[in-house]
Amino acid sequence: MAEAVSAVLLAVVLVTAVVRPWGWPEAVIAAPAAVIVVATGAIDPHQALDQAKRIGPVIGFLAAVLILAQLTEDEGLFRALGRWLARDAGPPRRLLARVFAVAATVTAVLSLDATVVLLTPVVFTAAARLGARAKPHIYGLSHLANSGSLLLPVSNLTNLIAFAATGLSFPRFAALMAVPWLAAIAAEYVVFRRFFRSDLYAPARPQPAAEPVGVPWLVITILGATLAGFVVTSLAGINPAWAAAAGAAALAVRGLARGQTSPLAIWRAADVAFLVFVLALAVVVAGVTDNGLAGVLDRVMPSGSSLWALLATAALAAAAANVINNLPAVLVLLPLAAAAGPGAVLALLIGVNIGPNLTYTGSLATLLWRRVLREHGEEPDLGEFTRLGLLTVPLALVAAVVALWAGLRVIGG
Numbered sequence: 001m002a003e004a005v006s007a008v009l010l011a012v013v014l015v016t017a018v019v020r021p022w023g024w025p026e027a028v029i030a031a032p033a034a035v036i037v038v039a040t041g042a043i044d045p046h047q048a049l050d051q052a053k054r055i056g057p058v059i060g061f062l063a064a065v066l067i068l069a070q071l072t073e074d075e076g077l078f079r080a081l082g083r084w085l086a087r088d089a090g091p092p093r094r095l096l097a098r099v100f101a102v103a104a105t106v107t108a109v110l111s112l113d114a115t116v117v118l119l120t121p122v123v124f125t126a127a128a129r130l131g132a133r134a135k136p137h138i139y140g141l142s143h144l145a146n147s148g149s150l151l152l153p154v155s156n157l158t159n160l161i162a163f164a165a166t167g168l169s170f171p172r173f174a175a176l177m178a179v180p181w182l183a184a185i186a187a188e189y190v191v192f193r194r195f196f197r198s199d200l201y202a203p204a205r206p207q208p209a210a211e212p213v214g215v216p217w218l219v220i221t222i223l224g225a226t227l228a229g230f231v232v233t234s235l236a237g238i239n240p241a242w243a244a245a246a247g248a249a250a251l252a253v254r255g256l257a258r259g260q261t262s263p264l265a266i267w268r269a270a271d272v273a274f275l276v277f278v279l280a281l282a283v284v285v286a287g288v289t290d291n292g293l294a295g296v297l298d299r300v301m302p303s304g305s306s307l308w309a310l311l312a313t314a315a316l317a318a319a320a321a322n323v324i325n326n327l328p329a330v331l332v333l334l335p336l337a338a339a340a341g342p343g344a345v346l347a348l349l350i351g352v353n354i355g356p357n358l359t360y361t362g363s364l365a366t367l368l369w370r371r372v373l374r375e376h377g378e379e380p381d382l383g384e385f386t387r388l389g390l391l392t393v394p395l396a397l398v399a400a401v402v403a404l405w406a407g408l409r410v411i412g413g
Contacts, residue, residue, distance in 0.1 A: 002042040006287030009033040013284055014325055025273035030280035042287035055282045057239050058160045063270045064244035069114035070269035071251035074260045075219045082122035092132035093200040099123055099137045100144060104185050107148035108155045109223060112365045115145040120372045131205030136196035143188050145365040147354045147396055150181040154230055154240060158330040158352050165338040166345045170234030176346060176407045180400035184354055187396040195388055222250050285331045301336040305343035307405045313337060313347040314401050318355025326352040326363045343408045350400045358389035
């Protein structure tokens with residue numbers, strides 16, 4: 001009974017997160033669902049509290065990064081990126097290469113939410129200024145918000161959750177994931193050039209050049225210092241949320257002093273409703289996991305760090321992400337992968353970060369991307385999105401896992 005209740009509640013939470021009836025925040029359904037899971041005895045209050053303590057530092061970090069990303073937008077960083085994307089009018093395929101480079105970097109440094117929410121309007125504007133068709137570049141943002149988040153522990157919520165289980169330091173995590181990150185991006189780019197060939201070779205009609213925008217070097221310096229802080233705090237055994245909070249605080253003080261932001265705007269940037277949703281979802285997933293799902297997955301979860309075991313782990317994670325969303329997938333599979341060592345955890349992350357490019361429901365970032373597109377009067381085609389995913393996901397997944405396996409042999413786990 002407890003397993004059935006938890007499974008139904010998880011399904012309801014995920015469906016409403018996709019549909020968002022009446023425009024409700026995801027937490028409106030997820031928070032009561034978490035209360036029901038505890039009230040019905042699917043998990044006891046102590047288990048729920050333990051889950052909250054485990055996910056709490058991750059939520060704190062996520063809040064700091066969301067604020068940091070919004071403050072960089074207020075400082076004009078994304079306007080400057082938009083001008084660079086549209087600089088030196090040329091063929092649309094040149095814009096695609098620049099979009100891939102910028103989106104991969106923004107995703108790695110500021111997380112995938114910044115790519116989806118802040119970079120999408122910039123790319124729409126850059127494509128219009130160059131007279132290029134926007135579709136290849138906008139679809140590229142969706143894919144790189146997922147596959148481009150492999151590089152750093154701070155690039156994605158799934159990475160943050162799994163980072164401690166790897167037992168790796170921040171620099172070692174980045175070193176092992178750097179080549180898989182590049183391999184996945186390269187695989188995506190090759191497919192995009194072929195899939196959108198007609199769009200990328202269509203004649204462009206560039207508009208007159210816009211006024212130049214100054215590069216916000218101070219903001220870039222603060223971001224660089226924040227990244228360095230991630231490394232230092234990791235090596236010192238301190239939660240990297242403190243480094244993110246320091247970077248956000250520095251930009252907040254500057255923004256408040258110059259009147260570019262307000263305490264209310266900073267509060268809104270933290271997106272408290274979404275943070276509550278993440279916490280509630282973790283409790284609901286614990287109800288499903290503790291009442292039978294963990295046992296089922298344990299029987300099919302590969303063990304070891306051979307190439308075939310890593311490929312199987314990534315494939316299982318990708319399938320789970322597309323069925324139940326990547327965040328629940330990592331919460332469910334992480335304890336099993338951790339038992340097999342850091343290599344298996346990294347393969348799990350490859351699966352839950354690249355796999356969601358196959359379906360709309362695979363990741364929260366893709367759901368958010370669709371919402372942003374609707375705000376711009378665009379609606380992605382489900383068939384086209386799925387066909388593109390079927391071409392990119394297997395290729396990027398295999399390329400990234402093979403690169404990880406090679407890295408583990410050279411660097412060690």
